[in-house]
Amino acid sequence: MPPHVAIVTDSTAYLGDDALSAHGITVVPLTVVIGDEAFEEGTEISAPAVAHALQRRHPVTTSRPSPAEFAAAYGAAAASGADAIVSLHLSADFSGTYDAASVAAKDAPVPVRVVDTGMVAMALGFTVLAAAETAASGGTVDEVVAAAEKRAADTSAFFYVDTLDYLRRGGRIGAAQALFGSALAVKPLLRLADGRIELLEKVRTASKAISRLEEIVAEQAGARRVDLAVHHLAAADRAAALAERLRERVPGLDGLVVSEVGAVIGAHAGPGLLGVVVSPH
Template identity: 45%
Template sequence: MRTAVVTDSAAALPADWVTDFAADGRLTVVPMPVMVGAEIYGEGEDDITDTIAVALATGTPVKTSRPSPGQFEQAYLAALRRGFEAVVSVHISGALSGTADSARLAATRVGIPVEVVDSKTVGMALGMGVQSAVVAAADGRPAAEVRAFAEDRMARTKVYFYVPSLEQLRRGGRIGAAASLWGTMFAIKPILAVDDGKIVPLEKVRSAARAVARLEEIVVADAAARPAGQARLAVHHFGNPGEAAELAGRLAAALPEVPPAQISSLPAVLAAHAGLGVLAVIVGESSTPQKEPPLVR
């Protein structure tokens, strides 16, 4: 069965990897809109990293929105025209964005079966699931199995991150005003996680240096507890590539059996909420080929 995979730019997929699999239409990444002041940009369509960084530094409003149903409709119809028989559409957590809702609406308008998946995660935790889906699709798996491979891998990922300030998360409605004010008053540097699709506090630390060190400790403990040879890491940053490289280096030294972490800038749609100076680490597991797919729901 020929199955196409659609996702959104919050998946933080490496550009060269996307290029390899998008050529025949097997993978489509729908850009998520980012509004900087009065201007609207498309993630992946416009070079907006510097624009957002300047906006965040100067206090210019930065907001995000979900792609329109029409954008997904176009992606699904393109798959149909290319001869695909089904689509698996995997998206950023529904608790953080209405993207999956747009995809579901679009799915009702097209003449090709579409399985919409709320990943309940973000960044390369979502990206790892998409990669597993694409590999399963390339292997000729039916849509239900492609979905199952994606969901299985995403269920085995964790997202941990540190933000220097909670203000941008407050502005975007991802945390409450009281939490932001409390954090600011007491100089708290929070370590956050994504749990069941939502951003939740993990620990509260009193200094930036200690917060980054504790983030590293949490990641090392998680990765070390994974099945032998299976742990995989990704590090995201925004405006602080040097810090990300240093963190990745320390993780490599602490986890010599784990492949080096993939380092990339946080997608603009996520950076708009996390703010400058964010450090995020995704802990996942290898997408080892299996003779049998995970349990299909």
């Protein structure tokens, strides 16, 4: 009988409660700090609260979980019967979460494989689900990791932000690029590549940028079977309208998630974020 492989991830995967419960996925939360108050993502603070704080120019930072928090999660999974654990996390270029998980894995009561997916938001979420489905079908640790790595490698994420300033403040994109974009008063389109945020195109207006985002997603999806996720922060109407247009333009669409990003990603991207994850099967 193959070993029972438990799946652990972090709160930036933004999976819904139903998906987490259905697959028995454990989530270790990151922390958002507003001023001198710390809040756990997913339970103690909402993305709208972060958007409000950013709009009022309150200092907003984020921090990784501690190794002790991961140790507790791994211990609980082992106590529940897991023979091994696959722990899947957001890009190590964005956060020290992967490092904290790796420290805890060394002393875990069962073997733990920690994976830097290079992803974030539902790009991470779809990767986690692929791993969970393989584990549920009796896959070994190697098979679970391989399923996750394949899904991550095939997944793309594109996004629009009203300004690069929040990403610059958080160190998630180079200051020179941020200043260049602001000087030209452009609306930037970005992508996730090799675990980093890259400037993809500069467009003159918000409406043109969002239309271009739609074009890029349709081209990336092609005729393949894909899952899509449309994320936003304080831009629900824009997200809903984009999702409806993508329903019409993506012939191989299987699943479509429309959701506001969580507090951690919101803190770095800022209000007005509109992103799309394209994840082929």
